[in-house]
Amino acid sequence: MAEITLTGVEKRYGALRVVHGIDLTIAQGEFVVLVGPSGCGKSTTLRMIAGLEDISGGQVRIGGRVVNDLPPRKRNISMVFQNYALYPHMNVRDNLGFGLKIAGQTPDMIAKRVDEAAQILGLADLLDRTPAELSGGQRQRVAMGRAIVRHPDAFLFDEPLSNLDAKLRGQMRAEIKKLHQQVKTTVVYVTHDQVEAMTLADRIVVMRDGQIEQVGTPMQVFNHPANIFVATFIGSPPMNLLPGTISGGAVRLADGSAVPVPPRLTGRAAEGQAVTLGIRADDISPVGHGLSQDGPGAELDLSVVLAEPLGMESLIYTRVAGQEVQAKLYGPRLVNPGDRLTFRLALDRAHLFDAASGRSLEAI
Ligand SMILES: Nc1ncnc2c1ncn2[C@@H]1O[C@H](COP(=O)(O)OP(=O)(O)O)[C@@H](O)[C@H]1O
Ligand SMILES: [Mg+2]
CATH class of the missing domain: 3.40.50.300 (P-loop containing nucleotide triphosphate hydrolases)
Incomplete structure (x- = not known):
């Protein structure tokens, strides 16, 4: 050895x-x-x-x-x-x-x-x-x-x-x-x-x-x-990426909506900085159908574009701020295209990257 x-x-x-x-x-x-x-x-x-x-x-x-x-x-x-x-x-x-x-x-x-x-x-x-x-x-x-x-x-x-x-x-x-x-x-x-x-x-x-x-x-x-x-590259499906800018401690997305991410993520970002918000499908789930939904979060009403049932969970395609996003529904519930559901983003599990360099802004 x-x-x-x-x-x-x-x-x-x-x-x-x-x-x-x-x-x-x-x-x-x-x-x-x-x-x-x-x-x-x-x-x-x-x-x-x-x-x-x-x-x-x-x-x-x-x-x-x-x-x-x-x-x-x-x-x-x-x-x-x-x-x-x-x-x-x-x-x-x-x-x-x-x-x-x-x-x-x-x-x-x-x-x-x-x-x-x-x-x-x-x-x-x-x-x-x-x-x-x-x-x-x-x-x-x-x-x-x-x-x-x-x-x-x-x-x-x-x-x-x-x-x-x-x-x-x-x-x-x-x-x-x-x-x-x-x-x-x-x-x-x-x-x-x-x-x-x-x-x-x-x-x-x-x-x-x-x-x-x-x-x-x-x-x-x-x-x-x-x-x-x-x-x-690591994780499947690939992490969802949403472009935005830092505005008053939140991430303002392309449609003007503000996502209030935890200070741990924005601590190293400057006001007005172009960023990319990353969030995995596992961390976007319909209310009541997520893995853990008790940390800091944001709720969004979104329409189901496509649902892929995988047994005890489904992969859901939806859109956030004009961008395709994949979400996970945990449990055997069936949903259909066009259904409108309230999704919860587990923001304590989100990631923030500098848009220009791609580097993480998280203070580890
Ligand atoms: N004999 C060679 N001559 C020129 N380029 C090579 C040669 N062997 C490998 N490469 C190039 O080196 C790079 C790395 O190859 P490789 O180590 O086989 O990649 P991986 O195993 O990650 O797929 C590739 O761009 C490949 O085209
Ligand atoms: Mg090889």
Whole structure:
């Protein structure tokens, strides 16, 4: 196990800079998820840690040792890819042990490590089967087992679940989390899926355009997004955004209505400043059908444009100050387009951003 430190890490392809000087420390045993849209530099960053890409600038250290010039096999880390090619003609036991065998380990040691990995991953009864005799989830577990037997300092995962169907993806997500709870090895995990990031991570690193936008626990990133990009990337549906200006301690929206947000939000804003008010669908609900409706709030009469029943809750599309907004109705009640309801905005859960920079104005 080892701490991984990135200091000013850069990647350039000729004149094109795709990773812009990343500073990040991943603690020993920590599960860190790099998340961001496609092309933001997640895989490149991971591959520089693995040694599969040259580092154009800065330093990568694993366990205190600078590894910039070390080949991948000398870094003592295991990478689990999206395509987990197993050897089709070998049984599970031989698939698990193959890497150790070519590294020249003794049969005794290989058998011990294979048994241990099989125990951890629940593969003990499947050791004599070939990959063709396994389900997709079992194959994925064998792929992880091949990484475990090496006793690496860290596991690196690059979108390991994106080829799986939704149900299996959910199962494997739980397996990976259980695996980490058992072995407590440092994990760096790349995904574009914010749900995977939220559910797996000890800490999330949100990336955009080769830069880090925010680092924090899932709850920090969800409850205190540093900017509009993070606010709309983390959470589903994306946070509603309403443009306005600060006027007498309230936010005046495009239609002239004033939303009296708590001083905590406006404390760092100047009178007349152009701002963006952010509020999640979960925090706009018809009166009597919200999660928690006893904090500071504002009530608005709004018309339902569209309702999507989801069982015990419905997603409601409505409009506020000329802008489409999504709201949540909790409970099995059915509503229809055209219905007019009183909605309550939970303003203690609202966010305020500077319109020009997109940065949060919240004093944390
Ligand atoms: N070999 C390459 N040459 C030039 N540009 C590349 C190369 N590999 C990746 N890139 C660019 O680097 C950026 C980051 O890519 P990548 O790390 O794969 O993103 P992600 O994994 O976040 O989707 C992208 O814009 C991609 O087009
Ligand atoms: Mg990628």
